Amino acid sequence: MQNKGPSGPQGFVVQPRRLPKTEASLRVQDFGEIIVPPTPVNIETQAGRCTDCGVPFCQNACPLQNNIPDWLGLSAEDEMREAWRVASATSTMPEICGRICPQDRLCEGSCTLNQSGWEAVTIGSVEAFIGDTAFDNGWVEPIRPLHERAESVAIIGAGPAGMAAADRLREQGYQVTVYDRHDRPGGLLIYGIPGFKLEKRVVQRRIDRLIDGGVTFVTNCDVGKDVTLDQLRDKHDAVLLAMGVYQARGLSVPGAGPGDTVRALDYLIHQNRRDLGDIEQVDSEGEGWHHAKGRRVVVVGGGDTAMDCVRTAIRQGAESVVCLYRRDKENMPGSAREVSNAEEEGVVFEWLGAPKALMSKGGSVTSVRAARMALSEPVFGQRRDIAVVPGGDFDLPADLVIEALGFEPEAFADHHPDLALTDWNTVKVARSGFMTSIPGVFAAGDAVRGASLVVWAVRDGQDAAAEIDRYLKAQADTVAA
C-alpha cells in the first residue's frame, strides 16, 4: 500500500505531529481521558504523515507485529472499515493498546520519522480511533464460532492475557470459563489503570462482547481458596493461568509500620471503584486513608504505577504531590509521556532521592526523610549504580505516603506443589511455548513475564490460545486413533 496522505508524499513536512490533549488545569478536574477525541480529518492528516518507508521498523517494534503501515495508509484514505479489518487481524484489543501502550518505547519510538529528526506518526492515536470507529459503526463482529467444540478451557484471571485468550479460544468453538477473584472482569485494565488513561467503558464493551459471544465469567472466585487448580484441571480439558503479579514490594525503612503508608494498587482500586459507580461500597469505608484531598502526598517509586498515583492524587485535590525516585529522569522506568503529563498537571519530581525513614508525630506521618543519591559514570550496556551522597539528607513534608515500588508474583504455587516456578517466582513455561510443568496447564501474561505491559499480555494470551488449540486437537486425535 502506497501511503500518500492528504498532503502528498512529503505530508510529514507540511503537517506537524499533532496529538491534542485537554489543557492541564481542565483535565485534572475529572478522571476522563485526556486526549481530545480526534476528528476523521485529523486522523487522515496524521496517518498521512507516514512515509511508507519500506522498512517497517514500527511494526518490528510492536509486540503484536501489527501491520501499522497498511492501516495508516487506509486511514489516510478514509478506508476505515478496511483499516479495522487489518488492525483487528493481529490484535484482540487495538483500541485499548492504542490508548495505553508506551508508544515512545515501542512503535512510535522506532518510527522512521522519529529516527530522522521529524516527530513520529501518532500511531497509537490512529489505532485507538480505528477501534472506536469500528465499535461506533457496528463493524466489530460478534464472536460466532463456525463449529461448537465439546472441550472446555478454564482461564484463571480476567485481565488482558485471559481476555485475549478467551476471545481466540471461543472463536475456535471451545467452551471457555474465566475465573477471577475480583467482582468484575478486566484485571488491571479495570482496577489498576486510571480512567484518565483508559476509560472503563472502553474495557467494558470488550468484556460485553466476550459475554455475548458465549464466554462465561465466574467472578469473586479466588483460585487456591474457593476452588483448587486440581479441581479446575479435572473439570476442564485445559487450564490457562493468567493471574498476573500482585505481591506489592514494601517500603522497609524505620518508621514505616502498618497503616503509615498506602499501597499503590489499594489506592488506585478505590479511585477506580468511584469511577465505576461503586459509591456505596466506597462511602461505607469513608474518605479516610485512601483519599488525597487537602493532603501533602509523597509517592515513592518511578514506574507507571507511581505516575498513575501522582496524577490520581492531583485529581483528588491534594495540597501538594511529590514523586520521590532514586534515579534521575533519564533512568526512570515510567514512560516519558506519563512523566510529562504529570509535570504539566502540577506534580513535583524529586529525582535522585531515596526514602530513609518516615517521621511521625502523635501517631501520624509528618514527613519522609530521604537520602540524596548519585549515579555512577555510565558504562556501555550496564545500568548505572546508585550511591548515597553523604550529608545530603532532606525532608519532604507528607501526610499521605503511597508506596509504588513494583510487584512480584504471589505464592500461587504454594497450593500446587507440582507447578514449577522460575528463580523470580513467575510461572515456568516450556522454552518453546506456554505449557507449564503440569500437562494441560498453560500460563501467559504477567504471571510468566513478571510485571510487564498490556500489549505483551495480549500477545501472550493470543499465542497461548493457539497452543491450547493445538494441544486439544492433538489430544482429540490421540483418543480417536
Ligand SMILES: Cc1cc2nc3c(=O)[nH]c(=O)nc-3n(C[C@H](O)[C@H](O)[C@H](O)COP(=O)(O)OP(=O)(O)OC[C@H]3O[C@@H](n4cnc5c(N)ncnc54)[C@H](O)[C@@H]3O)c2cc1C
Ligand atoms: C497501576 C498500573 C498501571 C499500569 N499502566 C500500564 C499502561 O499504561 N500500559 C501498559 O501497557 N501496561 C500498564 N500496566 C501493566 C499492565 O496492566 C499489566 O502488564 C497487564 O495488565 C498484565 O495482564 P495480565 O492479564 O497478565 O494480568 P492482570 O491484568 O493483572 O490480570 C490478572 C487477573 O487475575 C486475577 N487473579 C489473580 N490471582 C487470582 C486467583 N488466585 N484466582 C482468581 N483470579 C486471580 C486478578 O484479579 C486479575 O483480574 C500497569 C500496571 C499497573 C499496576
Ligand code: SF4
Ligand atoms: S499495539 Fe502498541 S506498540 Fe503495537 S502499534 Fe499499537 S500502540 Fe504501537
